[in-house]
Each structure stands twice: as C-alpha cells, then as structure tokens.
Amino acid sequence: xxMLDRVCKSYRTKTxxxxxxxQVSTGFQSGHNFGILGPNGAGKxxxxxxxxxxxxxxxxxxxxFARVSFPLGFGGTxxxxxxxxxxxxxxARIYGAAIRGTINYVEAFAELGEYFEMPVNTFSAxxxxxxxxxxxxxxxxxxxxIDEVTEIGDQRFRRRCAEAFRQRMQRADIILxxxxxxxxxxYCDKGAVLANGQLTLHDDIGAALESYHxxxxxxx
Amino acid sequence: MTDFDEICxxxxxxxxxxxxxxxxxxxxxxxxxxxxFPENEFSIFFGRLSEALLHRGWHEHAAExxxxxxxxxxxxxxxxxxxxxxxxxxGRHEDAAAAYERLLEIRPRWAEGHRHxxxxxxxxxxxxxxxxxxxxxxxxxxxxxxxxxxxxxxCETAGRYEDAVDYLxxxxxxxxxxxxxxxxxxxxxxxxxEPDDAVALALRALSLAPGERQNAxxxxxxxxxxxxxxxxxxxxxxxxxxxxxxxxxxxxxxAAQMLRGxxxxxxxxxxxxxxxxxxxxxxxxxxxxxxxRLGRLDEAAEAFGRAAALDPSNPDAKRSQLTVYFxxxxxxxxxxxxxxxxxxxxxNEEYAQxxxxxxxxxxxxxxxxxxxxxxxxxRPQREPRPPPGFYKRLRTQGRVIHALIIRExxxxxxxxxxxxxWALLEPIAHxxxxxxxxxxxxxxxxxxxxxxxxxxxxxxxxxxxFVHTSSSxxxxxxxxxxxxxxxxVGTFDVLMARGLLELLTDTLVAVVLLAGxxxxxxxALPQDFAGVSTSVLVVWLLGCGCGFLNAVINxxxxxxxxxxxxxxxxxxxxxxIFYVPGMMPEWIRDILAWNPVLHxxxxxxxxxxxEYEPHWLDRSYLLTFAVVTLLAGLGLExxxxxxxxxxx
Numbered sequence: 001x002x003m004l005d006r007v008c009k010s011y012r013t014k015t016x017x018x019x020x021x022x023q024v025s026t027g028f029q030s031g032h033n034f035g036i037l038g039p040n041g042a043g044k045x046x047x048x049x050x051x052x053x054x055x056x057x058x059x060x061x062x063x064x065f066a067r068v069s070f071p072l073g074f075g076g077t078x079x080x081x082x083x084x085x086x087x088x089x090x091x092a093r094i095y096g097a098a099i100r101g102t103i104n105y106v107e108a109f110a111e112l113g114e115y116f117e118m119p120v121n122t123f124s125a126x127x128x129x130x131x132x133x134x135x136x137x138x139x140x141x142x143x144x145x146i147d148e149v150t151e152i153g154d155q156r157f158r159r160r161c162a163e164a165f166r167q168r169m170q171r172a173d174i175i176l177x178x179x180x181x182x183x184x185x186x187y188c189d190k191g192a193v194l195a196n197g198q199l200t201l202h203d204d205i206g207a208a209l210e211s212y213h214x215x216x217x218x219x220x
Numbered sequence: 221m222t223d224f225d226e227i228c229x230x231x232x233x234x235x236x237x238x239x240x241x242x243x244x245x246x247x248x249x250x251x252x253x254x255x256x257f258p259e260n261e262f263s264i265f266f267g268r269l270s271e272a273l274l275h276r277g278w279h280e281h282a283a284e285x286x287x288x289x290x291x292x293x294x295x296x297x298x299x300x301x302x303x304x305x306x307x308x309x310x311g312r313h314e315d316a317a318a319a320y321e322r323l324l325e326i327r328p329r330w331a332e333g334h335r336h337x338x339x340x341x342x343x344x345x346x347x348x349x350x351x352x353x354x355x356x357x358x359x360x361x362x363x364x365x366x367x368x369x370x371x372x373x374x375c376e377t378a379g380r381y382e383d384a385v386d387y388l389x390x391x392x393x394x395x396x397x398x399x400x401x402x403x404x405x406x407x408x409x410x411x412x413x414e415p416d417d418a419v420a421l422a423l424r425a426l427s428l429a430p431g432e433r434q435n436a437x438x439x440x441x442x443x444x445x446x447x448x449x450x451x452x453x454x455x456x457x458x459x460x461x462x463x464x465x466x467x468x469x470x471x472x473x474x475a476a477q478m479l480r481g482x483x484x485x486x487x488x489x490x491x492x493x494x495x496x497x498x499x500x501x502x503x504x505x506x507x508x509x510x511x512x513r514l515g516r517l518d519e520a521a522e523a524f525g526r527a528a529a530l531d532p533s534n535p536d537a538k539r540s541q542l543t544v545y546f547x548x549x550x551x552x553x554x555x556x557x558x559x560x561x562x563x564x565x566x567x568n569e570e571y572a573q574x575x576x577x578x579x580x581x582x583x584x585x586x587x588x589x590x591x592x593x594x595x596x597x598x599r600p601q602r603e604p605r606p607p608p609g610f611y612k613r614l615r616t617q618g619r620v621i622h623a624l625i626i627r628e629x630x631x632x633x634x635x636x637x638x639x640x641x642w643a644l645l646e647p648i649a650h651x652x653x654x655x656x657x658x659x660x661x662x663x664x665x666x667x668x669x670x671x672x673x674x675x676x677x678x679x680x681x682x683x684x685x686f687v688h689t690s691s692s693x694x695x696x697x698x699x700x701x702x703x704x705x706x707x708x709v710g711t712f713d714v715l716m717a718r719g720l721l722e723l724l725t726d727t728l729v730a731v732v733l734l735a736g737x738x739x740x741x742x743x744a745l746p747q748d749f750a751g752v753s754t755s756v757l758v759v760w761l762l763g764c765g766c767g768f769l770n771a772v773i774n775x776x777x778x779x780x781x782x783x784x785x786x787x788x789x790x791x792x793x794x795x796x797i798f799y800v801p802g803m804m805p806e807w808i809r810d811i812l813a814w815n816p817v818l819h820x821x822x823x824x825x826x827x828x829x830x831e832y833e834p835h836w837l838d839r840s841y842l843l844t845f846a847v848v849t850l851l852a853g854l855g856l857e858x859x860x861x862x863x864x865x866x867x868x
Contacts, residue, residue, distance in 0.1 A: 217515060
C-alpha cells in the first residue's frame with residue numbers, strides 16, 4: 001500500500017510553474033498493478049519519483065507500507081566512471097542485499113559480457129537500461145516502479161524481462177508509466193490518469209484507457 | 221331477364237360441387253343445351269354469370285366465364301366493359317388490358333379507359349404500354365390530379381425521371397397545396413443529380429406541411445447529402461419534438477451530429493433509436509463507428525460484434541471489429557475475428573492482409589502475452605510493512621553512507637591506477653615539499669621542537685582537516701546529482717559520506733607521515749595522544765559545519781565555492797601554520813585569535829608538545845564555534861533539503 005496524503009508538487013519551467021499534483025490524496029493498493037496514463041508533460045515521471053521517494057513533495061506526505069524500488073527507466077544512478085560490477089555492488093550495498101548474489105544475478109541476466117567490467121559510460125543506452133533492469137530485478141522489492149522502459153532491448157531480452165516480472169508478480173506489484181495501451185493491458189489490472197494536477201484511479205484498465213482517450217480528444 | 225338470374229343461380233348451384241373451372245363451364249354448356257337456351261344470348265349469360273360468380277368470390281370461375289363471353293362477342297361494348305371489370309378484379313391483368321384496349325377502340329377519347337388500361341398493363345408488367353396509356357389519359361383529361369400522378373409514378377418506375385417530373389409539375393399545378401407532390405419531385409430531382417433543386421423542393425414541401433414527419437425526414441436527409449448539416453439537424457430535431465419515438469429520425473439526427481463533429485450527441489441519438497428498435501444491424505454498425513471515434517474501443521468492439529451477429533451476411537462489421545481489437549491491443553480477439561473472416565471469404569486478399577498484420581503484431585508481443593488478469597485473482601494481499609523504526613532507519617543510513625564512502629574512494633581518482641592511494645600521496649607530498657622549503661629558508665630551529673618537519677606537520681594537519689572537509693563537502697551535492705535519484709540516498713548522506721571520508725583520509729595521512737618521520741629518525745610522538753585526537757575531531761566538526769553551510773550556500777549562489785577557495789587560502793596565512801602567534805605583535809595576535817582554525821592548530825600543537833602552552837589558546841571557543849556552525853549547517857541543510865537539488 002502506498003498512500004498519498006494531500007500531496008502537492010509543482011516545478012518551475014521557462015513558462016512558469018507547472019503543477020503536477022494539487023492536493024492529491026489517494027492510495028495504490030497492494031496486490032494490484034497500476035498503469036499510469038497521462039498526456040505528455042502532465043508529470044508522470046515526477047509522480048513516479050514522488051512515489052519512489054527520489055523527490056520530496058512540496059507539501060503533504062507519501063506513505064509507503066512496502067519496499068518500493070527506485071524508478072526504473074533511466075541509468076541515472078550509475079556512475080559513468082565505475083564498472084557495471086561496481087555500480088551493482090553499490091546498489092546492493094545501499095539496499096542491504098547480498099553483494100555477491102546480486103552481482104551474479106545481474107551478470108547472468110543483463111548478458112553484458114565483457115562490458116560488465118567496463119566503465120558504464122562506455123555503454124550504449126540499451127546496455128544501460130539492461131543493467132538497470134537487471135539490478136532492479138535482482139533486489140527483492142515489494143513494488144517496482146517502471147517509467148516507460150518496457151519497450152527497451154531486443155525481443156529476447158524483453159521476453160526474459162516479462163518472464164522475470166511474471167514470476168516476481170506472484171508477490172510484488174508494479175506501478176507503470178507508459179504510452180502503450182498494449183503494455184498497460186499486459187502488465188496492469190488497474191489504471192490511473194494524471195492530468196491537470198489530479199490523479200484519478202480507475203478499477204478497470206479499460207475505463208482508464210477510455211478516460212485517457214477522451215482527455216486526449218478534448219485537448220486535441 | 222329474370223330468367224337469367226334464375227338460370228345463373230341454378231348454374232352456380234350445380235357448379236359448387238364440381239370444383240374446377242373447366243368442368244364448371246362444361247356443366248354450364250350442358251345445362252344451357254338442355255334448356256335450349258338461344259345461342260345469341262350465350263355471351264350475355266356468361267357475362268352475368270361471371271359477375272355473379274365474382275360477387276360470390278369465385279374469381280377463377282368468374283374470369284373463365286368472362287373469357288367465354290368476351291370471345292363470343294368482342295365487339296359488344298357492354299360485354300367488353302363488364303369483362304374488363306371482371307378481369308381486373310380477378311387478377312387477370314393482361315386480359316383486362318385487352319378488354320380495355322378493345323373498349324378504347326369503341327370509345328377512342330375515353331380518358332378513364334386509358335387510365336384503366338394503363339393500370340392493368342402496369343400490373344401485367346408491360347410498363348412501356350402502360351406509360352403510353354397513362355400519358356394519353358392525362359392528355360385527354362389534363363385537369364385530373366390522379367392521372368398526372370399515376371403517369372409520374374409509372375415514369376419514375378421505368379426510370380424516365382424527366383417525364384415523371386413533367387407529370388408531377390402538372391399535378392402540382394392542379395393541387396398546389398399538396399406537399400407530397402413536391403416531395404416526390406424532390407426525390408426525382410435528386411435522382412436526376414440536381415441536388416440544389418431537390419433541396420429547394422424538399423424545403424418547399426416542408427413549409428407547406430411543417431408537421432408532416434415524412435417531409436421533415438426527407439428534407440433532413442437531402443440537407444445532409446448536400447452538406448448543410450446544421451439545418452438538417454435542426455429540422456430533424458424539430459420533427460423529433462413532435463414524434464419522439466421515431467427511430468428513423470433519430471438515426472438521421474445521429475448522422476447529422478456526427479457530420480457536425482458532435483460525436484457524443486450522435487451517440488446519444490443512436491442510443492435512443494436502438495431503444496426503439498434494438499435489433500437493427502445498421503444502427504449497431506453506426507453506433508460502433510461512433511464509439512470507435514470516441515476512443516471507447518472495448519464498447520466499439522462489442523457493438524461491431526452485435527451488428528455482425530444481427531446481419532451475418534455483411535462482412536464489414538466483422539472487418540471493423542478486427543480493426544478495433546487490433547487498435548486496442550487485443551490481438552487474441554483480433555485473431556479470432558480474422559479467422560472467421562478468412563473462413564467466410566478465403567479468396568479475399570484484404571482480409572488475408574489484415575490477418576497477416578495481426579499475426580505479425582501478436583508474434584512481436586508474444587513475449588509478454590501472458591495474462592496478468594489470471595494472476596491477479598490468485599495473488600494474495602501482501603502484509604503491509606510497518607514504517608521503519610528509528611534503529612532500522614539508522615542502520616539503513618549507516619549502510620548508505622558506508623556504500624557512498626566506498627564509492628567515493630573508487631571514483632575520486634577513477635582514472636588512475638593508484639586510485640585512492642593518490643588521496644594519501646597528494647597531501648603527503650605537499651607537506652613534505654613545503655616543510656622542505658621552510659626548513660631550507662628559515663634554517664636553524666623551529667619555534668617549537670627540534671625539527672622543522674614536525675613543526676610544520678603540527679600546523680598543516682589540523683588546517684588540512686578543516687579545509688579538505690569543508691571544501692569537499694561543498695561539491696558533494698552537485699557532483700552526486702544522479703545518486704540522489706535513489707530514494708534511499710539523501711543530501712545528508714552524500715555530505716556525511718564526504719566528510720567522513722576526509723576524516724579518514726587525513727587521519728591516515730597524519731599517521732603515515734608520523735610513521736615516516738619516525739623511520740627517518742626525525743621521530744617525535746605526540747605527548748598527549750588524547751588531546752591530539754580531540755583537537756583533530758573538533759576541527760573536523762568545524763569543517764563539517766562549514767561544509768554543510770557551503771553546500772547549502774553553493775546551491776543558491778553558484779560561485780560561492782570560488783570565494784571559499786580564496787578564504788581558505790587566506791586562512792593558511794592566518795592560522796599559525798608556519799609560525800606561532802606568539803611571534804606576532806600583540807594587536808595582530810588579538811585579531812588572529814578570532815580565527816577558530818588558529819585555535820585548532822594551537823590546541824593540536826599544545827597536545828603534541830607539552831612545553832607549548834600559549835595563553836591565548838581557548839579550547840572552549842573552538843568547541844563552541846564548531847558546535848554552533850555544525851548546528852547551523854545541519855539546520856539549514858534539513859530546512860532547505862527540498863531545494864538543494866533539481867530533478868534530472
């Protein structure tokens with residue numbers, strides 16, 4: 001269960017303040033996978049970072065009654081000068097996971113070969129994503145936060161990710177941001193639409209998609 | 221004449237058990253022969269008989285009798301007239317037409333006769349001759365509304381629209397107030413591809429009888445066809461006010477709203493129509509298209525399915541359903557529909573193409589095509605984890621800082637082979653070089669102790685502890701921006717990690733140097749080990765306090781680090797590193813005594829050398845200064861945490 005209690009969040013842009021959440025109180029129940037939809041620039045990534053705790057809200061509280069992953073979707077937490085192995089060890093240390101076990105898992109899952117020992121800034125974007133995905137999966141979270149990365153990698157890697165998540169979903173949840181309705185249907189059973197500072201939860205993914213489509217049409 | 225009636229009655233009485241018409245006629249002839257009926261009256265007899273039979277509803281017998289009568293005396297007007305009447309009433313249209321044409325030979329300018337002949341010929345399927353007679357009838361009696369309309373209808377049926385229009389104009393002149401004529405003419409104009417005239421006529425018809433439902437629907441449809449959607453919608457809506465349960469009008473209104481781009485309203489109208497007639501395939505098809513345009517894909521798919529079920533002969537509904545399933549990512553459903561389409565029409569290339577596309581996408585996405593929905597039911601609710609307690613949070617923080625320190629040692633000198641070794645070698649080399657310079661320049665004994673190296677060492681170690689700590693913490697946030705994206709890593713953690721690493725490094729440097737001096741025989745051990753350690757720790761705390769403050773200030777004033785670099789350089793000269801404050805004039809010393817780092821250096825020295833006990837040294841001043849700075853730094857860091865780093 002992750003609860004948002006009167007959460008406000010806005011950030012500055014060149015054109016003025018942009019409100020992402022305006023006094024939002026809602027809860028993401030455990031046992032469900034949520035897909036977050038919203039028009040471009042609505043602040044979906046910011047919402048994911050708020051849920052993760054990467055960013056503090058302007059006011060209000062985010063309560064997490066679960067072990068929440070870091071937002072999966074950027075290699076930003078990797079240090080370019082460190083090797084893949086050292087970066088993984090760092091993350092394992094932070095989360096108190098067994099370092100050797102984590103490294104072995106990631107090495108086998110990401111299939112980076114010799115690159116695993118090379119500095120991360122020699123990686124391609126796809127390799128970084130693979131490393132991030134594998135690292136996140138290696139650590140036992142209750143809720144995985146995924147930001148638009150389910151489309152990454154070649155088909156084989158995607159299939160393995162999906163398989164790994166299928167197993168993990170026996171005991172963990174996913175909160176997912178994506179534009180792809182197919183991905184949402186594949187992974188999620190509940191939906192949420194973020195627009196104009198409000199986050200609306202839908203019990204049915206179809207209803208969420210519908211409301212999202214309507215929103216797009218209104219704005220078009 | 222009464223004879224006839226009796227004879228007829230008797231004849232019919234005999235006929236009843238006999239059944240078939242031919243047998244009946246034969247029976248009649250036998251009967252007539254028996255009664256020695258005059259042969260020249262036969263035709264009259266059969267004529268009367270047929271009339272009587274017709275009245276009794278024996279159409280076939282009546283027609284047969286009339287046939288005999290007509291053949292016996294075709295030139296007799298009365299007989300022909302009667303036969304024509306019997307024929308047309310008993311469904312013998314060709315015979316009727318022949319009888320009427322025979323009559324028309326006798327009375328050539330008989331308008332009604334032409335009208336009758338035309339009707340019979342039309343019913344017999346001889347449209348061209350029917351039109352000839354209809355035209356003749358209307359010419360003979362140009363004031364007859366019915367003749368004109370009849371001729372127009374026949375022309376329209378034959379596809380001769382222009383002739384039809386001519387006749388309708390005649391009809392309209394006769395009955396100018398009748399809207400039906402105008403409406404019919406409007407339809408013809410549309411068929412003649414003159415839509416503007418058609419619309420004008422339709423609107424005139426509507427203005428003649430505004431309450432007439434047909435007029436409204438006709439005008440509305442024409443307006444829709446000519447792109448005048450708003451007017452069409454108004455007219456149809458007006459008609460709906462009068463007849464609210466009119467599904468045709470609702471369907472038209474839905475079309476009009478759709479063409480005006482008001483999809484929601486269109487959906488409402490078609491929903492209304494489907495309430496009245498729920499089983500109309502075309503309405504479901506239309507509704508499905510509207511839902512699709514609204515992006516309500518699931519409902520659209522269902523509506524297409526309804527339409528397809530109601531009208532299995534029309535493959536379009538299924539084809540559209542496939543598109544909707546495809547668009548909404550339901551490839552399994554799309555595949556099923558595609559299968560049905562291909563089974564129904566194996567030769568259709570377009571279906572095959574669509575199917576191929578579906579198969580392609582399904583294959584592409586097969587990796588994740590497991591059904592989460594089935595997992596959902598079986599997935600047990602996880603016990604909510606309680607928020608971590610103080611001890612647990614402390615342990616997590618310790619883990620994070622520990623990890624950060626290890627990472628710092630790897631990254632600070634990431635490119636060089638020696639790695640963290642540089643962090644030690646650099647200050648060692650620096651101290652050795654500078655003390656060599658001072659030793660050579662100043663010659664003789666240092667102010668305290670025996671060796672210049674040791675003297676300089678006692679000054680530079682506390683100073684470095686302060687400067688390294690405070691400066692390296694200045695950049696802790698800006699150089700760890702990406703790390704702060706990890707939820708567990710906060711600004712405090714990265715700051716503390718750097719501060720602790722500096723404490724560790726500089727302590728190691730101090731120990732290594734002292735050991736080195738000892739090995740060279742310059743050895744001097746600190747006389748008060750606890751005092752040395754305490755002074756180093758206190759100056760480190762001061763460094764941490766300044767470090768926190770620097771980090772906060774630097775986040776708001778980007779060039780603060782440059783100013784701080786200059787300040788530390790100034791402190792190098794003001795902290796009694798290569799001299800003792802006692803060598804200064806008193807007034808200068810009084811000013812220098814405000815500098816806490818000077819107290820740190822003197823505290824370190826006084827613990828290192830017992831003989832050195834400066835009277836200006838105030839340990840509590842340094843301690844107070846350090847604690848106040850640290851509290852201020854920590855407070856500011858906590859308060860402004862949210863603004864210290866920007867999201868990526």
